[in-house]
Amino acid sequence: EEILGKVLLTRSRAGVDLTEAGEVFAHFAQMSLSALDHGLDGIAQLDAAGRRAELRIAALPSVAAGLLPRAVVEFERLSPSSTLAILDGPIGFLVERLREGAVSMVIGRLGEPAMMQNLSFTQLYQEVVDFVVRPGHPLLDAPRLEDIVHWPVIYPPANAAIRPLVERFLISHGIGVLNTAIETVSGAFGRVYTRESDAVWIISRGVVMNELAEGRLVRLPFETDLTRGPVGLLRRDDAEPEAEEGLFVSALTRTIAQMGLAG
Incomplete structure:
Protein backbone atom coordinates (compact mmCIF):
# COMPACT_ATOMS: atom_id res chain seq x y z
CA GLU A 1 0.00 0.00 0.00
CA GLU A 2 2.88 2.36 0.76
CA ILE A 3 4.52 1.68 -2.62
CA LEU A 4 1.29 2.02 -4.60
CA GLY A 5 -0.16 4.89 -2.65
CA LYS A 6 -3.48 3.04 -2.63
CA VAL A 7 -5.57 1.33 0.02
CA LEU A 8 -5.74 -2.35 -0.89
CA LEU A 9 -7.51 -3.75 2.16
CA THR A 10 -10.28 -2.50 4.40
CA ARG A 11 -10.36 -3.93 7.91
CA SER A 12 -13.38 -4.15 10.15
CA ARG A 13 -14.71 -6.32 12.97
CA ALA A 14 -16.23 -8.56 10.28
CA GLY A 15 -12.81 -9.23 8.74
CA VAL A 16 -10.72 -7.96 5.82
CA ASP A 17 -12.06 -7.02 2.37
CA LEU A 18 -10.31 -6.02 -0.85
CA THR A 19 -10.84 -2.54 -2.22
CA GLU A 20 -11.25 -2.03 -6.00
CA ALA A 21 -7.50 -1.35 -6.26
CA GLY A 22 -6.88 -4.42 -4.10
CA GLU A 23 -8.87 -6.63 -6.46
CA VAL A 24 -6.84 -5.44 -9.46
CA PHE A 25 -3.56 -5.94 -7.61
CA ALA A 26 -4.61 -9.39 -6.34
CA HIS A 27 -5.37 -10.51 -9.91
CA PHE A 28 -1.85 -9.75 -11.12
CA ALA A 29 -0.27 -11.02 -7.92
CA GLN A 30 -1.96 -14.37 -8.46
CA MET A 31 -0.62 -14.48 -12.02
CA SER A 32 2.89 -13.80 -10.71
CA LEU A 33 2.61 -16.54 -8.10
CA SER A 34 1.33 -18.94 -10.75
CA ALA A 35 4.34 -18.17 -12.95
CA LEU A 36 6.62 -18.72 -9.95
CA ASP A 37 4.98 -22.10 -9.31
CA HIS A 38 5.58 -23.07 -12.94
CA GLY A 39 9.22 -22.09 -12.60
CA LEU A 40 9.61 -24.20 -9.45
CA ASP A 41 7.89 -27.13 -11.18
CA GLY A 42 10.30 -26.82 -14.10
CA ILE A 43 13.28 -26.94 -11.76
CA ALA A 44 11.79 -29.93 -9.96
CA GLN A 45 11.67 -31.84 -13.23
CA LEU A 46 15.45 -31.73 -13.43
CA ASP A 47 16.03 -34.95 -11.53
CA ALA A 48 19.25 -36.87 -11.16
CA ALA A 49 18.77 -38.46 -14.58
CA GLU A 127 3.89 -12.49 -44.59
CA VAL A 128 3.17 -12.62 -48.32
CA VAL A 129 2.88 -15.46 -50.84
CA ASP A 130 5.53 -15.74 -53.56
CA PHE A 131 5.62 -17.33 -57.01
CA VAL A 132 8.98 -19.10 -57.32
CA VAL A 133 10.73 -21.08 -60.06
CA ARG A 134 14.10 -22.69 -60.68
CA PRO A 135 17.03 -20.55 -61.89
CA GLY A 136 16.92 -20.32 -65.66
CA HIS A 137 13.16 -20.86 -65.94
CA PRO A 138 11.76 -19.50 -69.27
CA LEU A 139 9.32 -17.23 -67.40
CA LEU A 140 12.23 -15.23 -66.00
CA ASP A 141 12.98 -13.85 -69.50
CA ALA A 142 9.59 -12.12 -69.75
CA PRO A 143 7.67 -12.64 -66.50
CA ARG A 144 3.91 -12.16 -66.91
CA LEU A 145 1.47 -13.46 -64.33
CA GLU A 146 -1.06 -14.64 -66.92
CA ASP A 147 1.58 -16.94 -68.46
CA ILE A 148 1.76 -19.23 -65.43
CA VAL A 149 -1.21 -21.14 -66.91
CA HIS A 150 1.21 -22.57 -69.49
CA TRP A 151 3.34 -24.28 -66.86
CA PRO A 152 2.77 -26.83 -64.08
CA VAL A 153 1.73 -25.04 -60.88
CA ILE A 154 2.19 -26.19 -57.29
CA TYR A 155 -0.94 -24.79 -55.66
CA PRO A 156 -2.04 -24.66 -52.00
CA PRO A 157 -4.74 -27.26 -51.19
CA ALA A 158 -8.20 -26.40 -49.88
CA ASN A 159 -7.18 -26.84 -46.22
CA ALA A 160 -4.17 -24.50 -46.47
CA ALA A 161 -4.35 -21.14 -44.70
CA ILE A 162 -3.11 -19.32 -47.81
CA ARG A 163 -5.58 -20.92 -50.24
CA PRO A 164 -8.29 -18.18 -50.04
CA LEU A 165 -5.66 -15.46 -50.42
CA VAL A 166 -4.15 -17.10 -53.49
CA GLU A 167 -7.57 -17.65 -55.06
CA ARG A 168 -8.53 -14.00 -54.59
CA PHE A 169 -5.19 -12.86 -55.95
CA LEU A 170 -5.48 -14.93 -59.14
CA ILE A 171 -9.12 -13.99 -59.71
CA SER A 172 -8.27 -10.31 -59.28
CA HIS A 173 -5.77 -10.72 -62.14
CA GLY A 174 -8.21 -12.54 -64.40
CA ILE A 175 -6.72 -16.00 -63.90
CA GLY A 176 -9.26 -18.77 -63.44
CA VAL A 177 -8.64 -22.51 -63.70
CA LEU A 178 -5.01 -23.58 -63.95
CA ASN A 179 -4.24 -26.17 -66.62
CA THR A 180 -1.92 -28.32 -64.52
CA ALA A 181 -2.03 -27.93 -60.75
CA ILE A 182 -0.43 -30.06 -58.05
CA GLU A 183 -2.07 -29.24 -54.73
CA THR A 184 0.29 -29.42 -51.76
CA VAL A 185 2.11 -27.27 -49.22
CA SER A 186 4.80 -29.90 -48.72
CA GLY A 187 8.10 -28.06 -48.57
CA ALA A 188 10.09 -31.24 -49.13
CA PHE A 189 8.22 -32.01 -52.37
CA GLY A 190 8.04 -28.42 -53.59
CA ARG A 191 11.75 -27.71 -53.22
CA VAL A 192 12.83 -30.75 -55.23
CA TYR A 193 10.07 -30.69 -57.87
CA THR A 194 10.47 -26.97 -58.57
CA ARG A 195 14.25 -27.25 -58.99
CA GLU A 196 13.95 -30.25 -61.32
CA SER A 197 11.03 -29.08 -63.50
CA ASP A 198 9.47 -25.98 -65.04
CA ALA A 199 6.86 -25.76 -62.30
CA VAL A 200 5.74 -22.48 -60.73
CA TRP A 201 5.44 -22.87 -56.96
CA ILE A 202 2.90 -20.67 -55.15
CA ILE A 203 3.97 -20.71 -51.53
CA SER A 204 4.41 -18.57 -48.41
CA ARG A 205 7.70 -16.71 -48.46
CA GLY A 206 8.86 -18.25 -45.19
CA VAL A 207 8.91 -21.74 -46.70
CA VAL A 208 11.45 -20.76 -49.38
CA MET A 209 13.32 -18.03 -47.52
CA ASN A 210 16.57 -19.99 -47.41
CA GLU A 211 16.36 -21.18 -51.04
CA LEU A 212 15.74 -17.63 -52.29
CA ALA A 213 18.64 -16.24 -50.26
CA GLU A 214 21.00 -18.93 -51.59
CA GLY A 215 19.82 -18.68 -55.21
CA ARG A 216 18.50 -22.24 -55.42
CA LEU A 217 15.07 -20.84 -56.28
CA VAL A 218 14.10 -17.50 -57.80
CA ARG A 219 11.10 -15.31 -57.04
CA LEU A 220 9.08 -14.16 -60.03
CA PRO A 221 8.76 -10.34 -59.81
CA PHE A 222 4.99 -10.22 -59.27
CA GLU A 223 3.43 -7.75 -56.83
CA THR A 224 1.72 -10.08 -54.34
CA ASP A 225 0.92 -7.67 -51.52
CA LEU A 226 -2.75 -8.70 -51.82
CA THR A 227 -1.77 -12.04 -50.28
CA ARG A 228 -0.25 -10.40 -47.20
Whole structure:
Protein backbone atom coordinates (compact mmCIF):
# COMPACT_ATOMS: atom_id res chain seq x y z
CA GLU A 1 0.00 0.00 0.00
CA GLU A 2 2.88 2.36 0.76
CA ILE A 3 4.52 1.68 -2.62
CA LEU A 4 1.29 2.02 -4.60
CA GLY A 5 -0.16 4.89 -2.65
CA LYS A 6 -3.48 3.04 -2.63
CA VAL A 7 -5.57 1.33 0.02
CA LEU A 8 -5.74 -2.35 -0.89
CA LEU A 9 -7.51 -3.75 2.16
CA THR A 10 -10.28 -2.50 4.40
CA ARG A 11 -10.36 -3.93 7.91
CA SER A 12 -13.38 -4.15 10.15
CA ARG A 13 -14.71 -6.32 12.97
CA ALA A 14 -16.23 -8.56 10.28
CA GLY A 15 -12.81 -9.23 8.74
CA VAL A 16 -10.72 -7.96 5.82
CA ASP A 17 -12.06 -7.02 2.37
CA LEU A 18 -10.31 -6.02 -0.85
CA THR A 19 -10.84 -2.54 -2.22
CA GLU A 20 -11.25 -2.03 -6.00
CA ALA A 21 -7.50 -1.35 -6.26
CA GLY A 22 -6.88 -4.42 -4.10
CA GLU A 23 -8.87 -6.63 -6.46
CA VAL A 24 -6.84 -5.44 -9.46
CA PHE A 25 -3.56 -5.94 -7.61
CA ALA A 26 -4.61 -9.39 -6.34
CA HIS A 27 -5.37 -10.51 -9.91
CA PHE A 28 -1.85 -9.75 -11.12
CA ALA A 29 -0.27 -11.02 -7.92
CA GLN A 30 -1.96 -14.37 -8.46
CA MET A 31 -0.62 -14.48 -12.02
CA SER A 32 2.89 -13.80 -10.71
CA LEU A 33 2.61 -16.54 -8.10
CA SER A 34 1.33 -18.94 -10.75
CA ALA A 35 4.34 -18.17 -12.95
CA LEU A 36 6.62 -18.72 -9.95
CA ASP A 37 4.98 -22.10 -9.31
CA HIS A 38 5.58 -23.07 -12.94
CA GLY A 39 9.22 -22.09 -12.60
CA LEU A 40 9.61 -24.20 -9.45
CA ASP A 41 7.89 -27.13 -11.18
CA GLY A 42 10.30 -26.82 -14.10
CA ILE A 43 13.28 -26.94 -11.76
CA ALA A 44 11.79 -29.93 -9.96
CA GLN A 45 11.67 -31.84 -13.23
CA LEU A 46 15.45 -31.73 -13.43
CA ASP A 47 16.03 -34.95 -11.53
CA ALA A 48 19.25 -36.87 -11.16
CA ALA A 49 18.77 -38.46 -14.58
CA GLY A 50 18.75 -35.04 -16.21
CA ARG A 51 15.10 -35.09 -17.27
CA ARG A 52 14.04 -31.73 -18.71
CA ALA A 53 10.81 -29.75 -18.89
CA GLU A 54 9.07 -30.14 -22.25
CA LEU A 55 7.27 -27.48 -24.30
CA ARG A 56 5.07 -28.77 -27.13
CA ILE A 57 4.41 -26.37 -29.99
CA ALA A 58 3.11 -26.52 -33.56
CA ALA A 59 3.92 -24.40 -36.61
CA LEU A 60 2.80 -24.00 -40.19
CA PRO A 61 5.41 -25.04 -42.80
CA SER A 62 6.18 -21.39 -43.60
CA VAL A 63 7.20 -20.84 -39.97
CA ALA A 64 8.89 -24.21 -39.50
CA ALA A 65 11.21 -23.61 -42.46
CA GLY A 66 12.11 -19.96 -41.92
CA LEU A 67 11.61 -18.39 -38.51
CA LEU A 68 11.40 -21.40 -36.21
CA PRO A 69 14.94 -22.85 -36.48
CA ARG A 70 16.43 -19.45 -35.63
CA ALA A 71 13.96 -18.94 -32.78
CA VAL A 72 14.83 -22.34 -31.32
CA VAL A 73 18.50 -21.38 -31.18
CA GLU A 74 17.51 -18.30 -29.16
CA PHE A 75 15.18 -20.36 -26.95
CA GLU A 76 17.97 -22.82 -26.16
CA ARG A 77 20.05 -19.89 -24.98
CA LEU A 78 17.24 -18.54 -22.77
CA SER A 79 16.10 -21.92 -21.44
CA PRO A 80 18.82 -24.57 -21.73
CA SER A 81 16.94 -26.87 -19.34
CA SER A 82 13.88 -27.21 -21.61
CA THR A 83 13.07 -29.65 -24.40
CA LEU A 84 10.98 -28.67 -27.43
CA ALA A 85 8.56 -31.01 -29.19
CA ILE A 86 7.66 -29.52 -32.59
CA LEU A 87 4.77 -30.49 -34.85
CA ASP A 88 4.05 -29.04 -38.29
CA GLY A 89 1.25 -29.44 -40.83
CA PRO A 90 -1.81 -27.66 -42.26
CA ILE A 91 -3.65 -25.14 -40.11
CA GLY A 92 -6.79 -27.26 -39.57
CA PHE A 93 -4.77 -30.23 -38.32
CA LEU A 94 -2.69 -28.08 -35.99
CA VAL A 95 -5.70 -26.29 -34.51
CA GLU A 96 -7.25 -29.65 -33.67
CA ARG A 97 -4.07 -30.67 -31.84
CA LEU A 98 -4.23 -27.36 -29.97
CA ARG A 99 -7.83 -27.94 -28.90
CA GLU A 100 -6.95 -31.46 -27.71
CA GLY A 101 -4.12 -30.10 -25.59
CA ALA A 102 -1.47 -31.99 -27.57
CA VAL A 103 0.36 -28.68 -28.14
CA SER A 104 0.31 -25.47 -26.12
CA MET A 105 0.49 -23.06 -29.06
CA VAL A 106 0.34 -22.89 -32.84
CA ILE A 107 2.47 -20.45 -34.82
CA GLY A 108 0.90 -19.60 -38.15
CA ARG A 109 -1.53 -17.49 -40.12
CA LEU A 110 -4.82 -16.30 -38.72
CA GLY A 111 -7.52 -18.88 -39.51
CA GLU A 112 -11.09 -18.46 -40.66
CA PRO A 113 -13.50 -17.07 -37.99
CA ALA A 114 -15.21 -20.44 -37.43
CA MET A 115 -11.83 -22.03 -36.73
CA MET A 116 -10.89 -19.40 -34.18
CA GLN A 117 -13.68 -20.01 -31.65
CA ASN A 118 -12.31 -20.14 -28.06
CA LEU A 119 -8.81 -19.38 -29.35
CA SER A 120 -6.75 -16.23 -28.96
CA PHE A 121 -4.46 -14.83 -31.66
CA THR A 122 -1.45 -12.60 -31.05
CA GLN A 123 0.11 -11.17 -34.21
CA LEU A 124 3.89 -11.48 -34.60
CA TYR A 125 4.48 -10.25 -38.17
CA GLN A 126 2.97 -10.27 -41.67
CA GLU A 127 3.89 -12.49 -44.59
CA VAL A 128 3.17 -12.62 -48.32
CA VAL A 129 2.88 -15.46 -50.84
CA ASP A 130 5.53 -15.74 -53.56
CA PHE A 131 5.62 -17.33 -57.01
CA VAL A 132 8.98 -19.10 -57.32
CA VAL A 133 10.73 -21.08 -60.06
CA ARG A 134 14.10 -22.69 -60.68
CA PRO A 135 17.03 -20.55 -61.89
CA GLY A 136 16.92 -20.32 -65.66
CA HIS A 137 13.16 -20.86 -65.94
CA PRO A 138 11.76 -19.50 -69.27
CA LEU A 139 9.32 -17.23 -67.40
CA LEU A 140 12.23 -15.23 -66.00
CA ASP A 141 12.98 -13.85 -69.50
CA ALA A 142 9.59 -12.12 -69.75
CA PRO A 143 7.67 -12.64 -66.50
CA ARG A 144 3.91 -12.16 -66.91
CA LEU A 145 1.47 -13.46 -64.33
CA GLU A 146 -1.06 -14.64 -66.92
CA ASP A 147 1.58 -16.94 -68.46
CA ILE A 148 1.76 -19.23 -65.43
CA VAL A 149 -1.21 -21.14 -66.91
CA HIS A 150 1.21 -22.57 -69.49
CA TRP A 151 3.34 -24.28 -66.86
CA PRO A 152 2.77 -26.83 -64.08
CA VAL A 153 1.73 -25.04 -60.88
CA ILE A 154 2.19 -26.19 -57.29
CA TYR A 155 -0.94 -24.79 -55.66
CA PRO A 156 -2.04 -24.66 -52.00
CA PRO A 157 -4.74 -27.26 -51.19
CA ALA A 158 -8.20 -26.40 -49.88
CA ASN A 159 -7.18 -26.84 -46.22
CA ALA A 160 -4.17 -24.50 -46.47
CA ALA A 161 -4.35 -21.14 -44.70
CA ILE A 162 -3.11 -19.32 -47.81
CA ARG A 163 -5.58 -20.92 -50.24
CA PRO A 164 -8.29 -18.18 -50.04
CA LEU A 165 -5.66 -15.46 -50.42
CA VAL A 166 -4.15 -17.10 -53.49
CA GLU A 167 -7.57 -17.65 -55.06
CA ARG A 168 -8.53 -14.00 -54.59
CA PHE A 169 -5.19 -12.86 -55.95
CA LEU A 170 -5.48 -14.93 -59.14
CA ILE A 171 -9.12 -13.99 -59.71
CA SER A 172 -8.27 -10.31 -59.28
CA HIS A 173 -5.77 -10.72 -62.14
CA GLY A 174 -8.21 -12.54 -64.40
CA ILE A 175 -6.72 -16.00 -63.90
CA GLY A 176 -9.26 -18.77 -63.44
CA VAL A 177 -8.64 -22.51 -63.70
CA LEU A 178 -5.01 -23.58 -63.95
CA ASN A 179 -4.24 -26.17 -66.62
CA THR A 180 -1.92 -28.32 -64.52
CA ALA A 181 -2.03 -27.93 -60.75
CA ILE A 182 -0.43 -30.06 -58.05
CA GLU A 183 -2.07 -29.24 -54.73
CA THR A 184 0.29 -29.42 -51.76
CA VAL A 185 2.11 -27.27 -49.22
CA SER A 186 4.80 -29.90 -48.72
CA GLY A 187 8.10 -28.06 -48.57
CA ALA A 188 10.09 -31.24 -49.13
CA PHE A 189 8.22 -32.01 -52.37
CA GLY A 190 8.04 -28.42 -53.59
CA ARG A 191 11.75 -27.71 -53.22
CA VAL A 192 12.83 -30.75 -55.23
CA TYR A 193 10.07 -30.69 -57.87
CA THR A 194 10.47 -26.97 -58.57
CA ARG A 195 14.25 -27.25 -58.99
CA GLU A 196 13.95 -30.25 -61.32
CA SER A 197 11.03 -29.08 -63.50
CA ASP A 198 9.47 -25.98 -65.04
CA ALA A 199 6.86 -25.76 -62.30
CA VAL A 200 5.74 -22.48 -60.73
CA TRP A 201 5.44 -22.87 -56.96
CA ILE A 202 2.90 -20.67 -55.15
CA ILE A 203 3.97 -20.71 -51.53
CA SER A 204 4.41 -18.57 -48.41
CA ARG A 205 7.70 -16.71 -48.46
CA GLY A 206 8.86 -18.25 -45.19
CA VAL A 207 8.91 -21.74 -46.70
CA VAL A 208 11.45 -20.76 -49.38
CA MET A 209 13.32 -18.03 -47.52
CA ASN A 210 16.57 -19.99 -47.41
CA GLU A 211 16.36 -21.18 -51.04
CA LEU A 212 15.74 -17.63 -52.29
CA ALA A 213 18.64 -16.24 -50.26
CA GLU A 214 21.00 -18.93 -51.59
CA GLY A 215 19.82 -18.68 -55.21
CA ARG A 216 18.50 -22.24 -55.42
CA LEU A 217 15.07 -20.84 -56.28
CA VAL A 218 14.10 -17.50 -57.80
CA ARG A 219 11.10 -15.31 -57.04
CA LEU A 220 9.08 -14.16 -60.03
CA PRO A 221 8.76 -10.34 -59.81
CA PHE A 222 4.99 -10.22 -59.27
CA GLU A 223 3.43 -7.75 -56.83
CA THR A 224 1.72 -10.08 -54.34
CA ASP A 225 0.92 -7.67 -51.52
CA LEU A 226 -2.75 -8.70 -51.82
CA THR A 227 -1.77 -12.04 -50.28
CA ARG A 228 -0.25 -10.40 -47.20
CA GLY A 229 -1.62 -11.81 -43.96
CA PRO A 230 -0.81 -11.88 -40.24
CA VAL A 231 1.30 -14.63 -38.71
CA GLY A 232 1.04 -15.07 -34.97
CA LEU A 233 0.42 -17.24 -31.92
CA LEU A 234 -2.79 -19.21 -31.49
CA ARG A 235 -3.58 -20.41 -27.97
CA ARG A 236 -6.59 -21.79 -26.13
CA ASP A 237 -8.48 -19.23 -24.08
CA ASP A 238 -8.94 -21.67 -21.20
CA ALA A 239 -5.35 -22.95 -21.05
CA GLU A 240 -3.05 -21.90 -18.23
CA PRO A 241 0.27 -20.75 -19.76
CA GLU A 242 3.35 -22.81 -18.96
CA ALA A 243 6.45 -21.08 -17.66
CA GLU A 244 8.46 -22.12 -20.73
CA GLU A 245 5.90 -20.50 -23.05
CA GLY A 246 6.91 -17.03 -21.92
CA LEU A 247 10.57 -17.74 -22.64
CA PHE A 248 9.72 -19.19 -26.03
CA VAL A 249 7.61 -16.15 -26.96
CA SER A 250 10.54 -13.94 -25.92
CA ALA A 251 12.81 -15.99 -28.20
CA LEU A 252 10.31 -15.61 -31.06
CA THR A 253 9.98 -11.84 -30.72
CA ARG A 254 13.75 -11.36 -30.47
CA THR A 255 14.31 -13.50 -33.57
CA ILE A 256 11.61 -11.66 -35.52
CA ALA A 257 13.32 -8.36 -34.69
CA GLN A 258 16.74 -9.74 -35.70
CA MET A 259 15.34 -10.99 -39.03
CA GLY A 260 13.60 -7.69 -39.74
CA LEU A 261 10.20 -9.35 -40.10
CA ALA A 262 8.27 -7.08 -37.73
CA GLY A 263 8.40 -4.12 -40.10
